[in-house]
Amino acid sequence: MTDREFEFGLNTFGEVxxxxxGRVLSEAETVRxxxxxxVLAESVGIDSxxxxxxxxxxxxxxxxxxxxxxxxxxxxxIRLGTSVTVLSTRDPVRLYTEFATxxxxxxxxxxxxxxxxSSTDSFPLYGxxxxxxxxxFEEKLDLFTRLLRDQPVTWxxxxxxxxxxxxxxxxxxxxxxxxxxxxxxxxxSVVRAARxxxxxxxxxxxxxxxxxxxYVDLYHRALEQFGHPRLPVGQHSxxxxxxxxxxxxxxxxxxxxxxxxxxxxxxxxPTPSPERFESEIAHGALFIGSPETVAAKIVESIxxxxxxxxxxxxxxxxxxxxxxxxxxxxxxREVIPRVRELLAExxxxxxxxx
Amino acid sequence: MPNTELNxxxxxxxxxxxTIARAAVAAGYDVAISGSxxxxxxxxxxxxxxxxxxxxxxxxxxxxxxxxxxxxxxxxFRSLPRDLFAGKVLIDAMNYWEPIxxxxxxxxxxxxxxxxxxxRCFPSARVVKSLNQLGYHEFEEGRxxxxxxxxxxxxxxxxDREALSRVLELIxxxxxxxxxxxxxxxxxALGPDGPxxxxxxxxEELSKLMWVPDVA
Ligand SMILES: NC(=O)c1ccc[n+]([C@@H]2O[C@H](COP(=O)([O-])OP(=O)(O)OC[C@H]3O[C@@H](n4cnc5c(N)ncnc54)[C@H](OP(=O)(O)O)[C@@H]3O)[C@@H](O)[C@H]2O)c1
Numbered sequence: 001m002t003d004r005e006f007e008f009g010l011n012t013f014g015e016v017x018x019x020x021x022g023r024v025l026s027e028a029e030t031v032r033x034x035x036x037x038x039v040l041a042e043s044v045g046i047d048s049x050x051x052x053x054x055x056x057x058x059x060x061x062x063x064x065x066x067x068x069x070x071x072x073x074x075x076x077x078i079r080l081g082t083s084v085t086v087l088s089t090r091d092p093v094r095l096y097t098e099f100a101t102x103x104x105x106x107x108x109x110x111x112x113x114x115x116x117x118s119s120t121d122s123f124p125l126y127g128x129x130x131x132x133x134x135x136x137f138e139e140k141l142d143l144f145t146r147l148l149r150d151q152p153v154t155w156x157x158x159x160x161x162x163x164x165x166x167x168x169x170x171x172x173x174x175x176x177x178x179x180x181x182x183x184x185x186x187x188x189s190v191v192r193a194a195r196x197x198x199x200x201x202x203x204x205x206x207x208x209x210x211x212x213x214x215y216v217d218l219y220h221r222a223l224e225q226f227g228h229p230r231l232p233v234g235q236h237s238x239x240x241x242x243x244x245x246x247x248x249x250x251x252x253x254x255x256x257x258x259x260x261x262x263x264x265x266x267x268x269x270p271t272p273s274p275e276r277f278e279s280e281i282a283h284g285a286l287f288i289g290s291p292e293t294v295a296a297k298i299v300e301s302i303x304x305x306x307x308x309x310x311x312x313x314x315x316x317x318x319x320x321x322x323x324x325x326x327x328x329x330x331x332x333r334e335v336i337p338r339v340r341e342l343l344a345e346x347x348x349x350x351x352x353x354x
Numbered sequence: 355m356p357n358t359e360l361n362x363x364x365x366x367x368x369x370x371x372x373t374i375a376r377a378a379v380a381a382g383y384d385v386a387i388s389g390s391x392x393x394x395x396x397x398x399x400x401x402x403x404x405x406x407x408x409x410x411x412x413x414x415x416x417x418x419x420x421x422x423x424x425x426x427x428x429x430x431f432r433s434l435p436r437d438l439f440a441g442k443v444l445i446d447a448m449n450y451w452e453p454i455x456x457x458x459x460x461x462x463x464x465x466x467x468x469x470x471x472x473x474r475c476f477p478s479a480r481v482v483k484s485l486n487q488l489g490y491h492e493f494e495e496g497r498x499x500x501x502x503x504x505x506x507x508x509x510x511x512x513x514d515r516e517a518l519s520r521v522l523e524l525i526x527x528x529x530x531x532x533x534x535x536x537x538x539x540x541x542x543a544l545g546p547d548g549p550x551x552x553x554x555x556x557x558e559e560l561s562k563l564m565w566v567p568d569v570a
Pocket of ligand 1: 186365366367370389390426427428430433434448449486488
């Protein structure tokens, strides 16, 4: 992964959209919409399309790999990934078979971000105990990494049956499926990503992204300590692009308010205010505005965090399919070229060949 | 306790533990911090994120100081020995939040707050509820020197008045205006769903929120 280009990705959590009349789409319609959106993303020059994994009302991303496989058949170039796969509650062998198959079918376009997940809905659903949170992730990352890099695999642990000299088909070139580790700010997760030599994906959903700079430093130093080469760091954030800043805010705010109010009730946090929203846009982690505004903000993050990848999560609540489509188009056609242009004017070391 | 007044021990080297370590080093404390394993495992993390603090084992942390911050995941504190913190001022910085910690019947139905449960778990410790109200980013970005106009308040609650006053002093040194919230039960107000959780208030406003009407 030493000569990879800067990657611009789109992320979706499978949020159920609506149409221009305000009708909320059915869950099946939303699944099909995501497929169309990925096709659109490729046509406007976006590098990757990455689907989350959530088990809650209003999200239809429970089996993202099925959606990715369908997208593979309708696209040629765009990379197909996750954002993120809850590895702790998956069987690494099954996950390998799915993504090695996706990689074969798509001619080498599969990728993943794996993580422990910030919400834990998949634990009771799949019969796992939250108390084993750490062990599950650690052991499964170990096994999954070995399946990706070093077959046949002999492995034993506490979270599943052992493997002895096991090959799993379809075969891939060792290490050829990029597997990023998604972290939310836990230092031990940053060090773990470095220990396994996986690139690091930072989920930055609040506050100025530069507050994550110490983690990037920690990651680089840990890579060195473990004897790995420099690997890229990516950022995942929420955003929405429209013709003007005002238009973007007006379209995003109602859905943002609804979703955040729900989250604040669940988490015991204060409800969102318009002031808070404005300040997150101006100084925080919301990438909302005109193409110029969003491009400038992305460039700032790239410089602050030495990024090699930036993923924009484009869906939120019932944001309408028209808004989603126009945001995807502007991201691909205007924001990405503008970011590249700004970076070319004043290059950042360690970006493209991290 | 000669010379140890500015010692601080932190159990839990995660997001909030490391943030508190950083603040304490800046305030002139001699800080020892541990995760659940050997010191080497967190050495680099501490070196980068809280330089000046010492990565240590759990036993060394307890040895190091009379004031210990407990910042392990909430679903983990019961795995620590009952008398580990005997005689220590133990700052409970933990919050119980079901989506992260899983369902815990005792914590979920603790009418007097989760710190009372923590005190029952460590009967020989002098438990003070505090340092839990702000997210780790807000904690890091919120600290200010004493006297700064926009300094945030930080409340503490305990049944042990002497322990409480030491924690109030620590809060002030860390960069927040200390607010005496009263008895340990008042810690409910500092936790999730309480009025002070996740909001940066000045001390005056925070004290008003802490005032629990006496129904007796
Ligand atoms: N995150 C915040 O912004 C925040 C703010 C205020 C309060 N809190 C509360 O603080 C607590 C910790 O949260 P966090 O976000 O900092 O968690 P975290 O990032 O997951 O870190 C937890 C730390 O505790 C350590 N630990 C686990 N079991 C242990 C044990 N038995 N003995 C010693 N250390 C142990 C872990 O070490 P190993 O990796 O070695 O196991 C890790 O260093 C939670 O109760 C949370 O509610 C969090």
